[in-house]
Amino acid sequence: MKQRRLKSKGAKKAFWKLTLLIGALLIVVAGVGTYYYDQGVQKQKIAYEKQVDEARNAKDKAYDSRKANDIEQAHKLIDKLHVKDKTSLDKSMSQLTNYLSEIDKVNQIVAKAHENISEEGIKSSEEALELLKAPYEKSDKEALAKQVNADKQILIERQKEAELIANVQNQYANKKLIALTFDDGPNPNTTPQLLKIFSDAQVPATFFALGKQAQACPQIIKEEADRGNEVASHTWDHKDLVTLSPDQQKQEIESANQLINKITGKNVTLFRPPYGSYNKSVLSQTNLSAVNWTVDTNDWRYRTSAPVVQNVSTYAHDGAIILMHDIHQWSVDAVPQIIKNLKAQGYTFVTVSTLLTVQDGGAKAQQVYFGR
Structure with a gap:
């Protein structure tokens, strides 16, 4: 138990x-x-x-x-x-999507205004910029505002240019105009004589200088400009441009133009092709305007001034561009009589740029001008 x-x-x-x-x-x-x-x-x-x-x-x-x-x-x-997180981020993405749609519209407005700059276009751009209110629009507004301000400046410059053109055209309205031009200089012996003749007669001229001569005589180039004459490029050393490669054409034109503008402190936009010879390739190598002539004095053929004077008197006309050379003594000797004769015929002497401003509102890039 x-x-x-x-x-x-x-x-x-x-x-x-x-x-x-x-x-x-x-x-x-x-x-x-x-x-x-x-x-x-x-x-x-x-x-x-x-x-x-x-x-x-x-x-x-x-x-x-x-x-x-x-x-x-x-x-x-x-x-x-999850819904909570998704809702918050979706809201942010919707804001971005809406803003991108807005900025795209504003970009289109600003781009359209830039294509054809005008006061109306600039006003539309500024109004569109004011509509961008998102907190992250600052950089966009700054970039677009920079473009609009640049367009404003372009418009101001164009308005100033238009005003200057109008003033020049009004100044020379109903006047017989003629432009004396001189190639191949400067020459240290003959060109200074010519400058004194023009100063005494209070007549301007246009000098198409060779780059190599400008390099050799920069003080004469500067004096030409300082006395109220126009100085432009006749290429560096007078090669026939149509026989050169595109790169060589560009070098011939631009090297002389840059040197001359540097010496004068001005920005002349003309050049004269040697022998008056050019083609599409030549014109495409520069933004300068090519200037030839309507009256060739053939001064290089002679050794006396009389035939040079006679050729100008015979062929001069309103809007003419006269071709001469400041490297020949007989050409320089002909100028006082040429000025006297043309003044007696009622001509007013102007530079080529002034002549083209009166005739066509100014020279256009890559165009060829002969006067009228």
Whole structure:
């Protein structure tokens, strides 16, 4: 009997031990499960936060680049987010999309105004710029405002130029105009004589100087300009331009023009091709205007001044450009009589640029002029 009680007591004790062990195991299992569950949740949370960061970064990139593919990528990443985050980022992307639509319209307005600069176009551009109110529009407005201000300056310069042209045309309205031009100088012996003749007669002329001669006699070039004459390029050393390569043509024209403008401190936009020889290639190598002549005195053929004077008297006409050379003594000797004769016929002497301003509103780049 006593042994039975002992066995029963031992069984109960074993039962409770087993129960406690099972309970402990369940607690451990539950703890492990909870741990791994929490770990899974944490991983999901981290992964989602990474998604949010990627979406935000994509949004920022879209704002910076404004490229269509970056905007599309940002929308794709945002669409994968939870409603709360998606709503916030969608709002930002909508603002960007709307702003880009606005800035595109403003760009078109400014570009159209730039194509044909006018007061109306500039006013439209300024009004459009005022409509850009997004907080991130500063750089766009600054860039567009810079373009509008540049167009304003162009318009101001054009208005000034138009006013000057009108003044010149009014000054010489109903007058017989003629331009005396001299090629191939300056010559240290003959050109100074010619400058004194023009100063004494208060008559301007246009000198088409060779670059190599300008380099040799810069003080004469400067004196020509300082006395109110026009000085322009006759190329560097009088080569027939149509026989040269395009690069050589450009070098011949521009090297002389740049040197002469540097010496005179002015920006004359004319040149005379040697022998009056040019083609499309020659004209395309420069933005200068080519000037030939309507009256050739053929002074290089003679050794006396009389035939030079006679040729001018015979062929002079309103709007004429007279060709002579300041390197010949007989040509210089002919000038006082030429001036006297033409004044007696009622002519007013002007530079080539003034003549072309009166006739055509000024010389145009890459055009050829002969006078009239």
